[in-house]
Amino acid sequence: MQSHFTESEFRDIVLTTISAIPEGKLSTYGAIAKAAGYPRYARHVGQILKNLPAHTGIPWHRVINSKGTSSFAPGSERHRAQIQRLTNEGHPASLGKAHLKKLFWPEIV
DNA sequence: GATATGACATGTT
């Protein structure tokens, strides 16, 4: 696969995939990458979301790391925002791996 | 090209 990123094909499919996460469910960077058809591109999923505008329809807050935690620096604005929204959608403050597995979203678009 | 850097993941200590 060489650099698909030039055409932003990867970016589009990733955002589409994330948009498909049902409310109340969660997913991880790795799972999104995989579902999008790019295994091992977990870091890049993060890179894409990082450059995402603050106000967007993309449910970026439903994407967390494999530990079940927000991948932000504690105390940062986005970190709180994510936790806030997740709590809002009915998730416990601290997500264990078991919990994460239950609410996981493994579907292919 | 070489090195450093990431909203990551997984396996060992």
Place this chain on the structure above:
DNA sequence: CAACATGCCATAT
């Protein structure tokens, strides 16, 4: 459970 080590791969310097 936490800290560390490796693997991963595009981007930036």
